[in-house]
Amino acid sequence: MAESWTVRALLTWARDWLANKGVESPRLDAELLLAHALSCSRTKLYVDFDKPLSTAELARVKPLLKRRGQREPVAYILGVREFYGRPFRVRPGVFIPRPETELLVQLAVEAVRPESRVLDLCAGSGAVGVTIAAELPEARVDLVETSPEAAATARENAEALAPGRVRVFAGDLFAALPEQVRYEAVVANPPYVPEKDRARLAPEIVAHEPHQALFAEEGGLAVIRRIVAGAGDWLVPGGFLGVEIDPSLVPQVRDLCARAGFTNVRIVKDLAGLDRHVVGTLS
Structure with missing residues (x-):
């Protein structure tokens, strides 16, 4: 210089x-x-x-x-990533929210009543669940995240952006919840990248972001399969399920939803035209 x-x-x-x-x-x-x-x-x-x-x-x-x-991600260097127009704190070890995931928030907000209870699984920084709470001031939202570090970050974001209306639990999916309740919506952005696709990802992702938030066994289906199979026990009749997926998983996830009792199952494309979210209603 x-x-x-x-x-x-x-x-x-x-x-x-x-x-x-x-x-x-x-x-x-x-x-x-x-x-x-x-x-x-x-x-x-x-x-x-x-x-x-x-x-x-x-x-x-x-x-x-x-x-x-x-090739360290800008979000880690700055300590913040904008999501749905709000600043979310992120740090190394916490998955960085993506623009395409904003559509999952929109789908959930449009599907539920303003005073709904919503469950966000694989919450990471809390971007999805906290944003839903911020968009629906009467809603109550529970977040579950397996990484204690990410769960702590989600709590910080919840207190900053939707104080008093979001609970964050560290643990494994539904098992982390302290009591049996019924939700109007269950949403998730789980790990879904097949291990075989690791080589196609940018160094910013592979070398820096937490692999447990990215990759899943069974060709990317392992965590999605558990979410879809278990969601019916936690949703009210007619409740909304929304899950972000890899486009290659569409046929398998559609079949999982049908077998788990979900109707009106449809695939929603992201702004790039890729099949990105599966949504359905509990029959």
């Missing part, structure tokens, strides 16, 4: 450097990291485009760029 840098020059250099490291969105990532280092918005960067950066400011941004160059 040169002796004197403006915002413009640093963003240009960082974009090219990150691109050479194989980063998919080098300009956006450079802007996010510099804005974070300067404690300002991305818009402010362009207002101050020709402003010289101090030695202290350069010292703050350099380690952030280095981490991104090593």
Whole structure:
């Protein structure tokens, strides 16, 4: 890096450097990291485009760029990921919520009454369940997450974004729940990537995100199978089931839902046109 840098020059250099490291969105990532280092918005960067950066400011941004160059996800570097318009805390060891999962929230919110009880399994950072609670201020939402670290993060997000209306339990799916109750909806973004697909995933995912939140045995079906089979014992008649899946699993998951007593089963595509969510109603 040169002796004197403006915002413009640093963003240009960082974009090219990150691109050479194989980063998919080098300009956006450079802007996010510099804005974070300067404690300002991305818009402010362009207002101050020709402003010289101090030695202290350069010292703050350099380690952030280095981490991104090593393909660490931006969300871990910043400690936050936006989901459904809200900031969710994330940290290493906690699955980073994806934009396609926002559709699962929308489907659930449209399917239930405002005062419903909702169960979110494989909750990770709490993005799905906490967002449902924030969107439905009268709803009561329970979250279950197997990782104690992720469960702790989900509690932080719940207190920040839907205080007093979300309970978080650490444990294995339905067994983690303290009492038998009936929910109007059960939603889940479980691990569903088949192990054979590991090689096609980006280094940001394989080298940094928790594998137990990504990969599942039985070709990606292991956790989904347990959720679908057990959901009927926890749903009210006519209750909503929504599960995010890998597109390759559509026939198997549709069959699992039918055998578990769900009707009106349909597959919902994400914004990329991929089969991403299976939804159904308990008969």
